[in-house]
Amino acid sequence: MTPDLYLVATVSALLGAAAGVPAGMILRRKKASIKRGAVRIDASTVSGRGAFADRAISSGETIERCPALEVADKDVGGELLNYVFYGNSENLRLVAMGYGMLFNHSPQPNVAYYREDSPLGAELVLYALRDIRKGEELFYNYGDDWWTTRK
Numbered sequence: 001m002t003p004d005l006y007l008v009a010t011v012s013a014l015l016g017a018a019a020g021v022p023a024g025m026i027l028r029r030k031k032a033s034i035k036r037g038a039v040r041i042d043a044s045t046v047s048g049r050g051a052f053a054d055r056a057i058s059s060g061e062t063i064e065r066c067p068a069l070e071v072a073d074k075d076v077g078g079e080l081l082n083y084v085f086y087g088n089s090e091n092l093r094l095v096a097m098g099y100g101m102l103f104n105h106s107p108q109p110n111v112a113y114y115r116e117d118s119p120l121g122a123e124l125v126l127y128a129l130r131d132i133r134k135g136e137e138l139f140y141n142y143g144d145d146w147w148t149t150r151k
């Protein structure tokens with residue numbers, strides 16, 4: 001390779017790499033939603049992130065079974081207080097894993113949940129209250145207390 005050709009090849013390679021990094025970042029940014037099973041996490045219609053049906057879900061179907069950690073209320077503070085569920089007594093809170101803590105509130109919910117205690121520990125089971133179309137945001141009712149105890 002002559003020195004001129006060598007310079008052109010090097011500059012081209014560097015420009016290509018420089019363009020590839022932002023292009024990769026843009027492409028990666030496009031895939032913001034994440035999903036597992038019937039649930040996709042995406043920008044909510046009411047606030048921040050929310051859970052959406054990634055396929056049609058039938059009334060009564062289990063949407064997600066979340067392993068949950070029961071902890072003392074004194075161990076939960078700050079913003080985390082807005083994400084945990086009530087535990088088996090007044091001073092206990094349930095930290096649900098999986099996507100369970102990302103469902104938003106609606107007074108007309110399409111999802112409800114119950115607690116189940118398996119030999120492996122507490123679980124929070126989320127299920128459909130009615131047939132849900134693919135793409136609908138999934139909501140459970142946080143209850144009146146939830147809103148009156150917060151600003």
Ligand SMILES: C[S@@+](CC[C@H](N)C(=O)[O-])C[C@H]1O[C@@H](n2cnc3c(N)ncnc32)[C@H](O)[C@@H]1O
Binds near residue numbers: 046050083101105
């Ligand atoms: C359990 S988190 C739900 C996920 C949350 N949207 C996020 O982006 O991480 C509870 C928080 O979501 C917001 N939220 C849930 N339902 C809402 C609603 N219907 N209207 C306004 N904000 C809501 C409130 O800020 C609340 O503190």
